[in-house]
Amino acid sequence: MAANKLFGGVEAGGTKFVCATGTGTDKLRVSVEIPTRRPESTLREVIDFFRSQEGGTERLAGAAIGSFGPLELNENASNYGHILKTTKPGWEGFDIRGELARALDVPVAIETDVNAAAIGEMNWGAARGLQHCLYVTVGTGIGVGAIVDGKILHGEHHPEMGHTFVPISPDETDAFEGICLYHKSCVEGLASGIAIVSRWGRKLIDIPKNHPAWHLEAQYLAKFLANLTFVLQPQRIIIGGGVMNETLLSMVRELLHSTIASYRPTLTAREAMNDYLVMPELGGRAGVLGAIAIAATARL
């Protein structure tokens, strides 16, 4: 990879855009955060940032966006690279990929935010060397990026795994219905950060650890991850996001092990779970670093 080629990465989120450049897969420069406003003014700042990074012999050769969704990722669709339905003002139907490509005059690839993060962790983080892994984020919402045979998993559309259903726990006594706008009690509706605050009036980390909220959260997540294990059989699951912490991780490992141990010869031992379900190594930078990796390796 020629030293004078710069690649740009954008993690486009609902509250902020994170932008960075790198010279390939080795040398990375992590950079600015831009608050998410309306599309035009937000993209203006993204473009200004990338232009400011060029200089000397270095020129931007390509970029990629890891974006909130849903997105149209079918390259043959007339609205390829557009954001589909969203409640964020101005963003529904916005051609985020095309606008950036035209302004920067370089090829721009696009993926979901969680798929980009999965690529980031596979290249530089907790899934290095693996062929099958999941990147799960439990924050404001719940999202999953999946790598199968070293490639991002897509069907006819990108996955929407945060909207899968899990059993309501028999330990529930408060008749919480879930807060997903579309179907209330999907796992995002029951176990996301917003669901926790809506249900208990505060964040999980602010709730005493002997409160039932912790066990319920661990149960939802364990059933969710068991389901994903039975479908995708990854070698490792990376789980991060604002709701996750070491206490919750331990609880989820315990419950997940009791469910899947008998189904996967390699996961029979309880200790195997410490290597199967892990926290991200790249923290909040997984998405933007993954976008740079996608930009540097995409068939542009």
Next chain:
Amino acid sequence: MAANKLFGGVEAGGTKFVCATGTGTDKLRVSVEIPTRRPESTLREVIDFFRSQEGGTERLAGAAIGSFGPLELNENASNYGHILKTTKPGWEGFDIRGELARALDVPVAIETDVNAAAIGEMNWGAARGLQHCLYVTVGTGIGVGAIVDGKILHGEHHPEMGHTFVPISPDETDAFEGICLYHKSCVEGLASGIAIVSRWGRKLIDIPKNHPAWHLEAQYLAKFLANLTFVLQPQRIIIGGGVMNETLLSMVRELLHSTIASYRPTLTAREAMNDYLVMPELGGRAGVLGAIAIAATARL
């Protein structure tokens, strides 16, 4: 493909083995059913059948097995092609692939029964021309074979999608716990043919259509298929097996549509569901025909 090459297919089930030969992907000869007894005597009949099909210039060039599982499908494992844990007497740990390969003296490939059926339907049945599809069987148990980008989906292990969890319906009043040996209330434990008989004392088809059993069964299956849609985003789901019929299919389509319509632009219209969720075209022959296709196309 030379006309004198025969390929053998075996669908290895818990109650019967179905064997057939074909001369490639065009000319098929569907053939015998052999009751499943202990491994050695069952395989003896399989081998005799294949030998009886050779003659003139036709010689067996390869075979494939679509087998009940769980199976070890990692080619680098010392027990590659063995049946793992099972309650069927004599079959646990049996080297079904190796024994057949040694006896026939040709390369033998192995897959799960549902993956072979998915390949069969993709080659000759209800998923012709598609790149992403699921083959679901709701019979004694519940199993799913998945094709993604034209290839069988595997992670580190083959999928076990029948063991995913779905919500218990709020309409339940009988406190049925589910009958799965490992975790009771997975979808196989709640909605398989055995679960129905255990719960209601007879087969679904023998229960009046206004009995709540029908609506509950449709609810479980719709949530199950919604989950698989959100994870794998197939272009089509083929659903068969002894429990399925046109009445149940219509009910599931209705419930599935109300859950996923807002998430897939191509599935917004109710009519789209008639093309998204369909019955198999190959009936009970999907598995053995898929095995022949695998044998004929495997890198042997």
